[in-house]
Amino acid sequence: KQEVTQIPAALSVPEGENLVLNCSFTDSAIYNLQWFRQDPGKGLTSLLLIQSSQREQTSGRLNASLDKSSGRSTLYIAASQPGDSATYLCAVQGPRNQFYFGTGTSLTVIP
């Protein structure tokens, strides 16, 4: 079974810092990888989707990269803001219809 790990589990940074969140998966046979943020008591908000033919996606201050062969993805957040505080989750789609999620990285940006 695909296992998805996110490191670190929690991260606290001062406002303005650039930061990197990591996601690793055990089975490289994936279709795509999606990054989400989840605010307390809320559902998941899609941030970036890296499809099978892509290696990178960018949206505003966010950049996500995917290396299938090494089973890793990183989410880079530039110039962090207090509003970025949330839990960040990555999910991979395997060859079947299932999606596998990591347990998330809880980010706190201190003003």
Next chain:
Amino acid sequence: GAGVSQSPRYKVAKRGQDVALRCDPISGHVSLFWYQQALGQGPEFLTYFQNEAQLDKSGLPSDRFFAERPEGSVSTLKIQRTQQEDSAVYLCASSLPGGLAGEFNEQFFGPGTRLTVL
């Protein structure tokens, strides 16, 4: 346009009661997923529909869990004879097919239903 909606947002049930959770996907999204999220964990896949067809139900934890999507739009997740271990947030997501066969496009999630079984 409207996003994915779920109702109720909160449900408290006594052990042994049956519950029904509703999901309204984004209009035109043929794919619909249900997930279970325990506190402090990532969502766990339960089941997947393409239109009205339930193509994968391998994540349903027991035969007390049943999902349907009779007209290919609204879906209902039913849990019979609820147990305390069923307490969790139940998330619904919808998406369009991706560019390659078998690949999905971006998933959009609803706010979830928090189920508490006493």
